[in-house]
Structure formats: C-alpha cells, structure tokens
Amino acid sequence: MKNIAKIDFSSEIFFNTSRSSGAGGQNVNKVETKVELRFDLNASVLLDDTEKVKIKEKLKNQINQENELLVVCQESRSQLKNKELALKKFKELLTSALTVQKKRKPTKPTLEKIEKRLKTKRINAEKKATRARPVQD
Numbered sequence: 810m811k812n813i814a815k816i817d818f819s820s821e822i823f824f825n826t827s828r829s830s831g832a833g834g835q836n837v838n839k840v841e842t843k844v845e846l847r848f849d850l851n852a853s854v855l856l857d858d859t860e861k862v863k864i865k866e867k868l869k870n871q872i873n874q875e876n877e878l879l880v881v882c883q884e885s886r887s888q889l890k891n892k893e894l895a896l897k898k899f900k901e902l903l904t905s906a907l908t909v910q911k912k913r914k915p916t917k918p919t920l921e922k923i924e925k926r927l928k929t930k931r932i933n934a935e936k937k938a939t940r941a942r943p944v945q946d
Contacts, residue, residue, distance in 0.1 A: 811860075813900050813904045827843045828843060842883060842886055844883070847878070848878040848899065850865065867905075868902060882898060
C-alpha cells in the first residue's frame with residue numbers, strides 16, 4: 810500500500826469556491842470561503858486500478874455521477890484554511906479507504922467466563938423470584 814500522505818495530488822485536484830452558509834455576518838455575504846475539492850478518479854495517474862476500485866466501493870456516497878470524489882469544507886472563515894482542511898480530509902478519506910482491515914479471529918469464551926455468567930444469572934433469577942408476591946388462595 811502506498812503512503813497517501815506523501816503523494817502530491819495537486820496536479821489532479823480542482824478547487825471550487827462559493828459563499829459559505831451559516832453565521833458570519835457580512836463575511837458570509839461578501840467572501841467566498843466555502844471550498845469544494847474535486848478529484849477525478851478515472852483520470853488519476855497516481856492511483857492504480859485496484860486502488861480506484863477500492864475507493865469507489867468504500868467512498869461511493871462521496872462520488873458523483875462523473876466519478877469525481879467530492880470533499881466540501883466550510884468550517885473556517887478563511888478560504889485558505891478551508892482549502893487546507895479539505896485537502897487534509899481528502900487524504901484521510903483515501904487513507905481510510907485503502908487500508909486493509911485485519912481479519913477477525915473468532916474466539917470462544919473461557920470455561921471460567923461461562924461459569925461466572927451462569928452464576929450471576931442464577932443469582933439474578935433468585936433475586937427476582939423473592940420479589941414476587943405470594944399467591945393467595
């Protein structure tokens with residue numbers, strides 16, 4: 810697996826800016842701080858075909874009809890800061906999509922754990938049985 814953090818995607822990434830929504834007074838009305846990062850998966854030279862397939866499977870909700878991975882950031886009031894955050898988020902997404910999860914080894918509970926569970930179960934059953942009202946004839 811490649812180290813995504815060290816790859817320079819700047820030649821394959823496109824940024825769009827627009828006015829951000831939410832609070833911010835005049836800053837919201839005047840300045841385009843919202844940043845949208847677009848990465849075309851099909852046109853990418855830096856990723857091989859197997860990596861592209863993995864990314865398409867795991868990040869299908871962030872990929873549009875044109876096979877572009879979209880990352881939107883409007884957290885900061887600064888466009889530059891939002892660009893940096895979007896790029897960081899983009900690299901984190903790719904890293905998480907390309908990491909292979911370790912296979913789970915099924916385990917059985919130990920005899921001691923089984924006995925402990927049954928003992929507590931018995932105690933709770935007795936506790937609840939004593940709470941019941943006596944039957945009247």
